[in-house]
Amino acid sequence: GAVVSQHPSRVICKSGTSVKIECRSLDFQATTMFWYRQFPKQSLMLMATSNEGSKATYEQGVEKDKFLINHASLTLSTLTVTSAHPEDSSFYICSASGAGGLSDTQYFGPGTRLTVL
Amino acid sequence: SQQGEEDPQALSIQEGENATMNCSYKTSINNLQWYRQNSGRGLVHLILIRSNEREKHSGRLRVTLDTSKKSSSLLITASRAADTASYFCATYNTNAGKSTFGDGTTLTVKP
Numbered sequence: 001g002a003v004v005s006q007h008p009s010r011v012i013c014k015s016g017t018s019v020k021i022e023c024r025s026l027d028f029q030a031t032t033m034f035w036y037r038q039f040p041k042q043s044l045m046l047m048a049t050s051n052e053g054s055k056a057t058y059e060q061g062v063e064k065d066k067f068l069i070n071h072a073s074l075t076l077s078t079l080t081v082t083s084a085h086p087e088d089s090s091f092y093i094c095s096a097s098g099a100g101g102l103s104d105t106q107y108f109g110p111g112t113r114l115t116v117l
Numbered sequence: 118s119q120q121g122e123e124d125p126q127a128l129s130i131q132e133g134e135n136a137t138m139n140c141s142y143k144t145s146i147n148n149l150q151w152y153r154q155n156s157g158r159g160l161v162h163l164i165l166i167r168s169n170e171r172e173k174h175s176g177r178l179r180v181t182l183d184t185s186k187k188s189s190s191l192l193i194t195a196s197r198a199a200d201t202a203s204y205f206c207a208t209y210n211t212n213a214g215k216s217t218f219g220d221g222t223t224l225t226v227k228p
Contacts, residue, residue, distance in 0.1 A: 006159075034215060043205060044160075044218045093159060095216075105150060105209060106216050110159035 003027055004096050006109035013084055014117055021079045021112045023094030029074035030096035034106060035067070038091040050077055084116045123206055123219040131227050136193040138222040140206035141186075147211045149182055151191045154203045154221075163191070163204075198228040 003026040013019050023033060032051050036044040048064075050056035050071035058064045068080040077096075081088055091113050095106040123140050130136055140149070148167045152160040164180045166173045166189065172181050179192040193200055203223045207216040 032214060036218075041223075043220045046215060046217070049215055091157075097214075105148065105162075105165055106207075108152070108160040108162070113157070 002098070002107040004030075004094065004107045004109040006094055006112050008112060009110060010113045010115075012115045012117065015085050016083055019081045019084055019114060021081075021092055021094075021114075023077045023079070023096070023109050025075045025096045025098070025107070028096075028098045028107075030077070030098055031074065032097045033071055033077035034095045034097075035069060035077075035079050036093045036095070038093060038111075044093060047079075081114065084114070086116045089114055089116045123204070123222045125222060126220065127223045127225070129225040129227065130196055132196060132198055134196055134226075136196050136200070136224055136226070138191045138204050138206075138224070140189045140191070140219055142189075142206075142208045142217075142219075143187065144208075145210065146184075146208040148209045149180075149189050150207045150209065150216070151178075151180060151189075152205045152207060154205065156202075160205070193224075196224075196226045198226050200224060201226045 005024045007022045034049050035047045037047050038044045046059050047062045048056040048058045048069050050069050052071050052074050056069035071077040091111050093111040095108040097106050150165045151163040154160050164175050166180050166182045177194045182189045203221045205218050205221045207218045209216045
C-alpha cells in the first residue's frame with residue numbers, strides 16, 4: 001500500500017516552454033503533498049508543501065510564479081515549471097502523506113528528470 | 118544548518134563487510150527514516166524508526182536512534198555489490214508536517 005506515481009518519468013524540452021509533472025497517490029488519500037528538487041550528487045531540497053484545496057506553501061527562495069503547484073484532489077498534485085530554462089534541469093520528486101496511520105511519514109514517487117535544452 | 122546530516126559523505130567497502138552510516142539532527146523529531154537512492158532513480162524507503170524506539174531491524178539492516186544525542190545510525194551487514202547507492206536519512210516532525218533530508222552517504226560496495 002501507499003504507492004505514489006509520477007508522470008512523466010523523463011522530459012526533455014526547449015528553453016521557454018512550460019512543463020507539467022503529475023503526482024498521484026494510487027491507493028490512499030493524500031492530504032498533503034510535497035515537491036522536492038534534487039540536483040546531481042546533492043540531497044533533496046523541499047520546494048513546497050500543498051494541502052488539498054489550499055494554496056501551496058513555498059520554501060524560502062522558491063519562486064511560486066515559476067513553479068506552479070496545484071493540489072486539486074486528494075490523489076493528484078501537479079507541478080508546472082513555467083518558462084523553463086536550462087538551470088531548471090533537475091530531478092523532481094513528489095511525496096505524499098495521508099490521514100491517520102499514514103500521517104507520520106511521506107511516501108515518495110519515483111521522480112521526474114527534467115532536461116531543458 | 119540542515120537537519121539530518123549524514124556521515125561519512127562517502128564510504129567504500131568490500132563485499133561482505135559491514136557498512137555503518139550515521140545521521141545527526143538538531144531539532145525534535147517524531148520519526149526518522151532511512152532511504153536508498155540508486156543513481157538517477159527515485160527513493161526507496163528502508164526503515165522508519167519512531168522517537169520512542171531505540172533500534173529496529175529489517176533483514177540485513179539495523180537502525181538505531183539515540184534521541185538524547187540526536188543521532189541515528191544505519192548498519193548494513195554482509196554488504197553486497199547491489200547495496201551500492203546513496204543513503205539518506207530524513208527527520209519528520211509532526212508540527213512541521215514535513216520531512217527534512219540530510220546530504221546523504223554514497224556507499225560503494227566493491228565485488
